[in-house]
Amino acid sequence: MIPNKILRKDIKRVKDMVKRRGLNVDFGTYEEMEEERRSHQVATEAAQMESNTLSKEVAVLKRSGQDASPILEQLAVISKDKKAREQSLKILLDSMRDFELSLPNLLDERVPEGKTEADNQEISKHGDIPNFDFEVKSHTDLAGDALDFSRAAKMSGSRFVVMKGRMAKLHRALAQWMLDTQVERGYEEVNPPVLVEHHALVGTGQLPKFADDQFFTEGQHALIPTAEVSVTNLHREEILPLGALPIAYSALTLCFRKEAGAYGKDTHGLIRLHQFEKVELVKFVSEATAQSEFEALITDAEYILQQLQLPYRKVLLCAGDTSASAKITYDLEVWLPxxxxxxxxxxxxxxxDYQARRMQARYRDEDGNVQPLHTINGSGLAVGRALVAVIENYQLASGKIAVPDVLKPYLGMVDEI
Known part of the structure; x- marks a missing residue:
């Protein structure tokens, strides 16, 4: 969340950021609440000063044997008023916090202007787009009944799939190889819960803004939309020593999304399912090392695409396409023939420190001061989409799929499936 000192002293900066993102936010009520908070603060401080003064007078009167009851009555009135004001202030601060939690993060100065993905900036391209001497097919055509959407629909509805045979094996190989690779590159493997309580989603920013995209149980839990949620909450309400940083985790989990904002979009194939697997990369870092660690995480995600020899490009998202919790986002986009x-x-x-402030995840700096952690994450990669990319880029005229070299040890050293 945005620090209170910025909201109180430089709210214009926040308004300008919200405008850049193309959002409509009513700050009027919040500014009224802030004025009321200041009024409460001034009145409370004045009451405390008066209470301190009267308490000293009571002490003097008692030492001299005089009657202090009139002043004690005044103190009782002040105390009662103070308690009532504190209760009102608590209600007010809760309402202000609800508003603060709904605000998106401040954008990095590198983020370009723009409203939609059409305004994103291409930073670089890698690899050659393949040229086929036969008619290119989609992943669903190539997979055939090994990707069974109709039977999945019988039990779960639309946007689910049953993978069978060669597709299930290739999917498993990809997931295992990607996780193994990131562990080799220095990430600690974690296997976190896929059911979390609501406060975990608040911590990473999925709530309250994106409630419609979540699957909730009848109780206090939700299915994670990404391992970012459970892994980033590993250090909530903790103070870490500076020497423990940076911390890098990788997790392979199921993910669940309603895709409420994508109705009618990508309904064909594996691109946008309600349930999918993803290898997630999460880092906890100090502010001083944040930029270099961010660049390293992007490199780690790119490494997977490079090892699979898949053509891709890196794109810097514009203000309107950057997620609410992020300061800056680079997307890696793979070529799908x-x-x-x-x-x-x-x-x-x-x-x-947007997520860390929401979770009270902190570290002690070199001067011994407690500071909010800085967080970074990225997909390393989305397994289903990686499967699509491999199927389509490695397709053969025979209808089979050539196996990328890095996956052969996971598939019995076969050349094609």
Missing amino acids: GENQYREISSCSYFG
């Missing part, structure tokens, strides 16, 4: 276009396969984001 079946669609003849690049599609997102990883989003790598730097959050500053």
Whole structure:
């Protein structure tokens, strides 16, 4: 969340940021609440000063044997008024916090202007787009009944799939290889819960703004939309020593999303399912090392695409397309021959201290002062989309799929499936 000192002293900066993101936020009520808070603070401080003064007078009167009851009555009235004001202030601060939690993060100065993905900036391209001497097919055509959407729909509805045979094996191989690779690159493997309580989603910024995208149980839990939620909450309400940083975690989990804002979009194939697997990368860092660690995480995500020899590009998201919690985001987009276009396969984001403030995740700096951690995450990668990319880019005229070299040890050293 945005620090109170910025909201109180430089709210214009926050308003300008919200405008850059293309959002409509009513600050009027919040500014009225802030005026009321200041009034409460002034009145409380004045009451405390008066109480201190009267208490000293009571002490003097008692030492001299005089009657202090009139002043004690005044103190009782002040105390009662103070308690009532404190209760009102608590209610007010809760309302202000609800508003503060709904605000998006401050944008990094590098984020370009723009409203939609059409305004995102291409930073670089890698690899050559393949040229096929036969008719290119989509991943669903190539997989056939090994990707069974109709049977999945019988039990779960639309946007689910049953993977069978060669597709299930290739999917498993990709997931395992990607996780193994990130562990080799220095990430600690974690296997976190996929059910979390609501406060965990508040901590990473999915709530309250994106409640419609979450799957909730009848109780206090929700299914995670990404391992970012559970892994980033590992250090909530903790104070870490500076020497423990940076901390880097990688997790392979199921993820669940309603995709409420994507109705009618990407309904065909594996691109946008309600349930999918993803290898997530999460870092906890100090402010001083945040930028270099962010660049390193992006490199780690790119490494997967490079090892798979998949053509991709890196894109800097514009203000209107940057997620609410992120300060800055780079997307990696892989080339899909079946669609003849690049599609997102990883989003790598730097959050500053936005998430840490919501979770009270902190560290002690070199001077012994407690500071909020800075958080970074990215997909390394989305397994289903990686499967699509491999199927389509490695398709053969026979209808089979050539196996990327790095996956052969996970598939019995076969050359094609």
